[in-house]
Amino acid sequence: MSYIKPKFQHPNMPKNALGYTVGDYNGAISTLCAGCGHDSISAAIRNACFLSSIPPHRIAKLSGIGCSSKMPTYFLGRSHGFNSVHGRMPSVATGASLANRELTYIGISGDGDTASIGMGQFIHLIRRNVNMTYIVANNGCYGLTKGQDSATADLGAVSKAGNVNPFDGIDLASLAILQGASFVGRSFSGDKEQLEPLIRAAMAHKGFAFIDVVSPCVTFNNHSGSGKSYAETRKALDAMPLDFVPMREEIRTQYEPGTTQGVTLHDGSVIHLHKASNGYKTDDRNAALLSVQEARDEGRLLTGLLYLDPNTQNLAQNLKLASKPLNSLSKDELCPGSRMLDSINQGLR
Amino acid sequence: MKQIKGVNDFVVKFANVNGSGSASANHLFAKAIFRMGIPVSPRNIFPSNIQGLPTWYEVRVSAKGYLGRRGGVDIMCCVNPQSMEADVASVEPGGYFLYDSTKPLAPHLQRDDISYFGVPLTEMCMREYPNPRLQQLLKNVVYVGAMAALLDIKFSILKDLLGDQFKGKEKLISSNVHALEMGYHYAMDHFKCPLPIHLKAGGNAAPHIQESEHILMNGNTAAALGAIYGGATVAAWYPITPSTSVVDAFAQYAERMRIDPGSGKKNFAIVQAEDELAAIGMVVGASWNGARAFTATSGPGLSLMSEFLGLAYFAEVPVVLIDVQRSGPSTGMPTRSQQSDILAAAYASHGDTKQVLLFPATPRECFDMTVQAFDLAEQLQTPVILMSDLDLGMNDWMSPPLEWDDSYQMDRGKVLDAEGLDKAARWGRYLDVDGDGICYRTLPGAHPDKGAYFTRGSSKNEMAVYSESGEDYVQNMDRLLRKFETAKSYVPAPKTHDPIPVSKPKTKLKLGALFFGTSASPAYEAVEMMAEDGYPIDTMRIRAFPFHESLDAFIHAHDLVFVIEQNRDGQMRRLIINECEIPPGKLRPILNYSGTPITARSIADEIRNALGAKSAEVVALHSEPV
Numbered sequence: 007m008s009y010i011k012p013k014f015q016h017p018n019m020p021k022n023a024l025g026y027t028v029g030d031y032n033g034a035i036s037t038l039c040a041g042c043g044h045d046s047i048s049a050a051i052r053n054a055c056f057l058s059s060i061p062p063h064r065i066a067k068l069s070g071i072g073c074s075s076k077m078p079t080y081f082l083g084r085s086h087g088f089n090s091v092h093g094r095m096p097s098v099a100t101g102a103s104l105a106n107r108e109l110t111y112i113g114i115s116g117d118g119d120t121a122s123i124g125m126g127q128f129i130h131l132i133r134r135n136v137n138m139t140y141i142v143a144n145n146g147c148y149g150l151t152k153g154q155d156s157a158t159a160d161l162g163a164v165s166k167a168g169n170v171n172p173f174d175g176i177d178l179a180s181l182a183i184l185q186g187a188s189f190v191g192r193s194f195s196g197d198k199e200q201l202e203p204l205i206r207a208a209m210a211h212k213g214f215a216f217i218d219v220v221s222p223c224v225t226f227n228n229h230s231g232s233g234k235s236y237a238e239t240r241k242a243l244d245a246m247p248l249d250f251v252p253m254r255e256e257i258r259t260q261y262e263p264g265t266t267q268g269v270t271l272h273d274g275s276v277i278h279l280h281k282a283s284n285g286y287k288t289d290d291r292n293a294a295l296l297s298v299q300e301a302r303d304e305g306r307l308l309t310g311l312l313y314l315d316p317n318t319q320n321l322a323q324n325l326k327l328a329s330k331p332l333n334s335l336s337k338d339e340l341c342p343g344s345r346m347l348d349s350i351n352q353g354l355r
Numbered sequence: 356m357k358q359i360k361g362v363n364d365f366v367v368k369f370a371n372v373n374g375s376g377s378a379s380a381n382h383l384f385a386k387a388i389f390r391m392g393i394p395v396s397p398r399n400i401f402p403s404n405i406q407g408l409p410t411w412y413e414v415r416v417s418a419k420g421y422l423g424r425r426g427g428v429d430i431m432c433c434v435n436p437q438s439m440e441a442d443v444a445s446v447e448p449g450g451y452f453l454y455d456s457t458k459p460l461a462p463h464l465q466r467d468d469i470s471y472f473g474v475p476l477t478e479m480c481m482r483e484y485p486n487p488r489l490q491q492l493l494k495n496v497v498y499v500g501a502m503a504a505l506l507d508i509k510f511s512i513l514k515d516l517l518g519d520q521f522k523g524k525e526k527l528i529s530s531n532v533h534a535l536e537m538g539y540h541y542a543m544d545h546f547k548c549p550l551p552i553h554l555k556a557g558g559n560a561a562p563h564i565q566e567s568e569h570i571l572m573n574g575n576t577a578a579a580l581g582a583i584y585g586g587a588t589v590a591a592w593y594p595i596t597p598s599t600s601v602v603d604a605f606a607q608y609a610e611r612m613r614i615d616p617g618s619g620k621k622n623f624a625i626v627q628a629e630d631e632l633a634a635i636g637m638v639v640g641a642s643w644n645g646a647r648a649f650t651a652t653s654g655p656g657l658s659l660m661s662e663f664l665g666l667a668y669f670a671e672v673p674v675v676l677i678d679v680q681r682s683g684p685s686t687g688m689p690t691r692s693q694q695s696d697i698l699a700a701a702y703a704s705h706g707d708t709k710q711v712l713l714f715p716a717t718p719r720e721c722f723d724m725t726v727q728a729f730d731l732a733e734q735l736q737t738p739v740i741l742m743s744d745l746d747l748g749m750n751d752w753m754s755p756p757l758e759w760d761d762s763y764q765m766d767r768g769k770v771l772d773a774e775g776l777d778k779a780a781r782w783g784r785y786l787d788v789d790g791d792g793i794c795y796r797t798l799p800g801a802h803p804d805k806g807a808y809f810t811r812g813s814s815k816n817e818m819a820v821y822s823e824s825g826e827d828y829v830q831n832m833d834r835l836l837r838k839f840e841t842a843k844s845y846v847p848a849p850k851t852h853d854p855i856p857v858s859k860p861k862t863k864l865k866l867g868a869l870f871f872g873t874s875a876s877p878a879y880e881a882v883e884m885m886a887e888d889g890y891p892i893d894t895m896r897i898r899a900f901p902f903h904e905s906l907d908a909f910i911h912a913h914d915l916v917f918v919i920e921q922n923r924d925g926q927m928r929r930l931i932i933n934e935c936e937i938p939p940g941k942l943r944p945i946l947n948y949s950g951t952p953i954t955a956r957s958i959a960d961e962i963r964n965a966l967g968a969k970s971a972e973v974v975a976l977h978s979e980p981v
Contacts, residue, residue, distance in 0.1 A: 034820075063807060066644070066799040079809055079821065086799035088643060089811035090636070091666050097591075097628065097636025102799075104589050104624040104637070105646035109800050127636070130629040325624050328615035332588035333645035333798070335622055337765055340586040342612040344759040350580065351756040354570035355390075 023059040031056045033081040043195035043221030043236075044074060044143045048081040050198055051112065051141070054205035055082060058252055065110045066102060070095040070124060073150055073223075074116030074143035082112075093124025096131035096140075100321070103136050106331040107322045110209055111138035118148050121157040121176045128178075132185045132214055137320040139208040139215045142178055143195070145223035146234040153226030164231035175233075177302065179312055182216040183295050188318035189215035190294075192309045194239055195222070200309060203250035203277070207311065210252065210275040213318040220307065244301055246286060246310030249278040271316050279311060288314045356468060359449040360551040363393050363418040365429040367502070370442045371495075372435050374406030380495030381412040382751070383516055384502060388416060389571050389753060390512045391556040396422035396876075398750045400951055403596070403690045409438040416554065422753055423877030426954030429552055430506075432498055434476065439464060451550060453501065455494075472546055474501050479537055484530075493534040500538025507549035509556060510539060570718075570756050574747035575651075577718035578677050579604035580757065581725025582649055583612060586765050587675070589648035591626045591637035593656060596689050597745040598679035601651035631656035635663040635674065642673045643810060645770070645798040647729050649675035654683040657696055657703070664738050665704025666812045668835070671785075671796070673732035673768075677725065677741045679748040682950045691950025692745035694872055695922035700740050701900055701930055707832060709839050711739045711846060712900040714871040715747065718754040720898075724847070726763075733768035735842050736796060744921075746873045746952040769795045776805040784808040784819035785831060792838030839901055846899035849906060854891035855882065861889035862966065867913035869906075869942075870920065871897040871927060873952055878919045880955035885962055892917070892962075900930065907935050910942070917962055919945040921953050 019027040031052040036045050055065060062084035069075035071092035078087045090098045099113050120128045120142050131140070146159040155163070155171050158178065163171045179192045189211045193201040201219065208215035220239050222228050228235045253274030269277045269288060279288060287293045294313040301308035330339075359365070369384075371377035378399070385397035396415045402408040415425055430451040433442045439454070440463070446452055448468040454460060456473025465471070476497050480490040503513060514532055521527040542548055579601050582590070592602045606625055613622045628634035634650045641648035652660060657678050667674045680696045682688035703710050713728060715721045724741055732739040769789075771779060776797065782805070785794050797806035808819040816827040870878040875896050882892045895909045910916055910931070918928040925944035932939050945961045947953035 061803065063803050064800050068640075084804055084807050086797075086807050087809040088640075089809060089813065090639070091662055091812065094632060094636045094663070097633035098640035098643070100626065100633075101589060101591065101637035101640025101642070101646075101648060102644040103640075104626070105641040105644035105648070106800065109644075126629055127633055130633065134626070322624075325626075326620050327624055328618055328620035328622050330615075330622075332622065332624060332641075335586075335588060337586060337763075339615075339622060340588065340613070340765075341584050341763070344761050346612065347580075347584070347757050347759045351568070351570050354572045355568065 022056055024061060026056065026059070026062070028053065028056045030084065031062055031082055033083040034079050036080040038073060038076065038080075039225045041224040042073070043145065043223070044077050045080065046195040046198065047141065047143055047201070047219055047221055048077050050201040050205055052081045054202050054209065057202070058206045058209060060110055060209065064108070065112060067112045067114065068095050068099045068102065069114040070116070070119035072116040072119050072148070074114055075119060077114050077143065078112075093119050093122070094127055095119070096124065096127035096136075099138055100131060100134060100136050103138060103321070104325075104327070105333040107137070107327060108331055111136075112209070113138055113140040115140065115142050117142060117144045117146060117156040117158040117178075121178060129181075129185055132182055132187045132216070134321045135188060135214045135318060135324070137213055137322060139205065139217070141205070141217045141219060143221040144178065144218055144234070145221050145227055146175070146232065147223050147227040149223050149226060153223075160233035163233040164229075166226055166229055166232075177298070179216070179218045180295060180298050182218075183291060183298070183313045187216050187313070188213040188315040190313040191215070191217040191311050192219070192307075193217060194220045194243060194245070194307070194309055196236060196240065197243070197245055197309065200245055200247055203248050204311060206250040206252070207248070207271070207275070207277045210250075210271050210273055211314070211316070212272045213315075213320045239307060242305055242307040244306040244308045246308070247280045248311055251276045251278065269314055269316065277311060277314070288312070356470070357449050358470060358551050359429050359447060362553060362555045363416055365416050365552050366425055366427060367414040367416070367430045367432065368428045368442075368445070369412040369414075370431065370433040370435045370438050371410050371412065372437070373402055373404050373408045373410040375495070376492040377410070377412070377434070377495045379520070380499050383496075383513065383520070384499050384508075385414050385751065386516055386571060387503070387508050387512045388414070388554060390516065391509060391554060393554055393556065394418065394420040394422065394753055396750070396752060398424070398746065398952065401690050403688070409435050421876055421880040421955065423873070423875070423880060424952050424954040425877075425880065426956030430550075432502060434494065434498060451505075451552070453498065453505070472501070472505065472542070474498065474538065474541055479541070483537065489530070493530065496531050496534035497538035500535035501542040502538075503535070504539045504542035504548045505546065505550050505553075507553045507555070510535075568756055569753050571751045571753055572718045573600070573749055573751050574715065574718045574721040574743050575600040575679065575749060576604045577721035577754075577757065578651070578725045578741065578743065578748070580608060581722040582675075582729075583608045584722070584759060585647065585726040585729035587647045587649050587729065588622065589624050589637065589641035589646050590650070591628050591634045591641075591648070592650050593628050593631045593634045593652070595631075595653045595656050597681055597749045598651040598653045598656070598677065600749065601677050601679065631659040632662065635660040635676065638674050638676075639663055639667055639672050642732070647675070647733075647765070649677065649729075651677040651679065653679050653681050654687065654696055655685070657699055661699070661703040664710060665706060665708055667738045668704065668708045668710065669706070670810050670812055671736040671794070672810070673736055674738035675725070675728045675732050675741070676738060677743060680742065680744040682948070688950045690745070692873070692952050693921050693948060693950065694742070694744055694874065695926065695948070696742065697920075697922065697926035697930060700742060709901070711735060711737060711842055713739065713741050713847065714898050715741060715743055716872050716875040716896065718747070718752050719757060721747065722757050727847070730766040731842075731845055734766055734793070734845060735838060736768060736793060737838070742872065744873055769793055771795050771797050771801075771806060773802040776802045782806065783817045785815065785817045785834070787834050787837070791841040792834050792836070793841060843901045843903060846901065846903070848903045849898055850896045851905070851909065852879075852894045854893050855886035857886050857889055857891040859889060860891055864914040865912065866890060866892045867909060867916040868892050868894045869897060869909070869916055869918045869927070869931070870894070874919045874921055877953050877955040877958055881958035881962065884955065884959040888963070890962070890966060897927070902931065902934055906931070910935065910937055915943060916941060917943050917945045917965070919953070919958055921947050923948045
């Protein structure tokens with residue numbers, strides 16, 4: 007049973023450009039375990055949508071199956087949601103985005119949902135470059151079935167029962183870069199300062215945007231040696247901070263010269279990447295892959311915007327879809343009529 | 356020797372090598388008969404192979420307009436040495452055998468009860484054409500010319516057809532016409548033409564076929580056109596024989612008819628998915644978001660799609676699925692026809708599920724029912740599966756012309772837009788306001804603060820809130836059953852035919868026959884054969900599942916009912932027994948599962964066998980316990 011949060015809001019709550027308060031982006035009360043990383047991601051999504059002034063009803067949230075995929079109930083209660091089939095959210099999202107290219111699509115998945123049962127659909131979703139934001143809440147284990155290792159569990163990670171994982175973990179961010187995803191980010195559920203702007207940038211991006219979020223499972227995978235506990239993640243974290251300035255908004259923050267690199271998205275929004283002086287290049291796929299792999303080898307969890315191609319062509323563009331959403335075409339626009347059918351009949355005689 | 360005689364009523368079979376270019380020559384032959392106004396039904400019987408294996412093309416000519424297979428071969432045109440022994444053996448006594456006489460016929464291939472016509476096809480083409488590819492291709496056209504002389508096909512019609520086929524390519528037209536003439540003249544000079552078995556334009560062809568302006572088309576193309584006219588905008592699919600040509604044809608028509616005039620861009624999206632799981636997932640996503648979407652597949656694809664079919668049934672998302680059935684299980688015989696997905700489709704997915712099925716029997720019905728499938732899927736908010744098969748989908752069928760009523764409006768079912776939501780007193784996604792089991796849905800993005808809900812495959816209450824309460828679950832499942840009951844009055848009703856009058860019936864039993872799809876045409880013919888034998892049989896052609904009430908009444912009104920279908924296990928029979936609670940003994944299965952379409956003769960033989968048994972046995976059968 008999910009509970010609806012109280013509708014009452016303080017009259018002086020700040021409002022965004024559309025006049026909505028952050029409470030207008032709330033969902034039902036979470037039924038996940040207390041302290042679950044996933045709830046922080048839900049909050050970050052809620053805040054990102056509020057800050058970017060996206061009308062809640064113009065967002066569609068889709069998910070697969072698992073703890074992660076329950077999340078969409080807990081944010082954006084005014085948006086339509088679809089909790090689909092295990093590992094198959096990518097295809098549902100693809101179909102939905104073809105039917106109406108005007109909505110903002112957020113896909114929520116987990117490491118089991120994406121890296122195991124849904125690997126095929128995930129790779130092909132990247133390949134098709136569907137215009138959506140795809141977030142994996144990555145905790146290295148299966149929560150709902152009580153703590154089995156997932157395919158992203160690190161080599162040598164110790165399960166709660168004491169078993170050592172003999173398999174190398176799948177690094178979803180590297181995989182996404184390799185397959186040509188046009189926006190790849192990684193973050194940590196405990197790093198709100200980074201995660202929120204990253205989600206906002208992903209939603210502004212006009213192509214497939216992937217964010218791998220390490221999100222500890224407090225019940226089954228938060229112990230020492232698990233590789234994805236709060237403590238271990240914080241220790242390994244090598245975060246590259248960023249800010250997001252949406253289009254038409256004045257840039258207020260002053261950055262010290264040489265410390266920031268700005269990337270302009272297709273809609274005019276700007277992502278400010280700090281720590282650029284370290285030489286990290288978000289626009290070089292091979293260099294990005296190398297940096298992520300080097301960090302992995304050194305036991306560092308490199309987070310931030312890992313790769314971006316702002317000029318990408320998404321699926322709707324590649325299919326040359328007309329601008330009017332397919333779901334709003336009238337009979338007259340769709341049905342060729344009896345005269346055309348008569349001429350087809352004639353050709354079959 | 357007694358030769359088979361007759362006008363406009365026979366079976367011709369061509370035996371070819373796959374990939375040798377015979378298909379278009381054989382099509383030319385069948386289409387010429389069609390243009391003469393004589394009922395004809397050609398069938399490709401082909402291997403799962405691109406080049407080299409034996410392939411056949413069987414042409415049924417039936418003055419009475421029976422378009423199913425009759426059984427038996429009257430005239431064999433054999434240009435494939437690999438299969439010649441079996442091909443010679445398959446000719447009816449008194450029949451005819453045309454072969455390539457460049458090499459003499461081996462003695463073991465000679466029968467004394469059939470007539471042989473040797474035409475030196477290879478030798479003629481070697482002499483006439485320098486290019487080896489042309490030698491091979493035009494050999495096919497030469498035998499069509501010879502067959503035209505033997506059967507009295509109007510030569511001018513063949514020439515016109517070649518003109519249509521190669522429009523603007525004068526060189527090709529003249530070389531093909533020349534090949535036709537070579538064959539024609541060879542036959543005229545060497546054989547007594549026409550044969551005792553031949554064609555006659557305007558002869559004794561069925562009046563109902565002559566009067567209308569029939570077309571020749573395959574079911575897959577017709578279904579694709581149905582998707583265009585039904586307003587489908589999203590097609591997601593994975594290649595699989597024999598359904599591939601549905602989406603191929605949809606793409607061709609859409610490129611012509613669905614281009615936005617202003618921008619030149621597309622008012623449709625076609626995605627070749629990574630597998631059938633993804634194909635139907637895309638359809639579910641697009642339909643959920645308010646587009647008309649469909650997929651086409653065959654047996655193995657249906658198995659993969661059953662997971663999503665369960666979700667769509669339970670979450671109540673419209674889906675249109677065109678299942679062009681082939682022989683299973685597993686890869687089975689991928690290029691052979693069957694009606695063997697009935698149970699897998701009717702109960703597709705785990706848990707308690709029932710899916711809406713439509714059974715087209717002609718290309719015209721493939722068109723009409725595909726359009727209707729989009730309306731039904733949205734009215735009922737559930738998957739609708741069009742159960743076609745390889746025989747209907749990939750072969751050319753003579754069909755009444757497709758018709759379109761320009762006043763047609765898409766029925767989008769119970770969808771509340773912003774205005775509807777503002778007017779609604781109380782809205783819940785799964786509230787059965789009208790008592791028909793069908794609730795009101797909303798589309799994403801429609802209203803700023805009303806109508807948002809969470810679609811899920813998990814159990815929920817009427818307000819679409821997650822719930823594991825047994826009460827909520829049962830209420831929902833019962834409503835889904837109520838909706839399925841409602842569907843009975845939405846889907847196409849069966850077609851019944853009174854029996855052909857028999858002056859002195861040989862039985863007192865009231866006999867009935869049930870069938871569907873491509874079993875219908877040979878079943879009608881078998882019923883006529885049985886009437887000639889003195890056994891009147893009522894017929895009912897099933898056109899949809901859930902079954903119409905009249906099916907129950909039909910079965911109850913008869914002592915013994917034959918269920919004619921093309922699978923091993925009598926799947927339709929079992930579905931009827933299960934759904935209508937009929938004593939099994941009352942329904943006698945008449946089956947064919949060889950992969951080649953069922954024949955009228957085999958149906959009649961099995962009915963004769965059943966009736967030839969002592970009447971006591973028949974009575975015993977239907978007094979079997981339930």
